[in-house]
Amino acid sequence: MGLCEAAAFQAETLPALHCDPFDRALICQAIVHGMVIATPDEEIHRYPARTQW
Numbered sequence: 204m205g206l207c208e209a210a211a212f213q214a215e216t217l218p219a220l221h222c223d224p225f226d227r228a229l230i231c232q233a234i235v236h237g238m239v240i241a242t243p244d245e246e247i248h249r250y251p252a253r254t255q256w
Contacts, residue, residue: 210235221246 210231221227226247233240233252240247243256 207232207235217250220249 210228213231213235214227217227217230221230221244226244229240230247230250230252232238234250237253239253239255241255242248248254
């Protein structure tokens with residue numbers, strides 16, 4: 204499963220807080236689809252995605 208079009212466009216709007224492209228893809232998917240990311244990564248917690256851990 205790749206990035207959907209809406210999530211791909213979301214990637215362009217993200218601030219450069221996290222350099223890992225896979226993590227940025229997960230952040231975009233979470234934002235677009237209203238999902239929660241379960242992670243202790245403090246950099247991911249700085250994005251407008253819902254996080255838990």
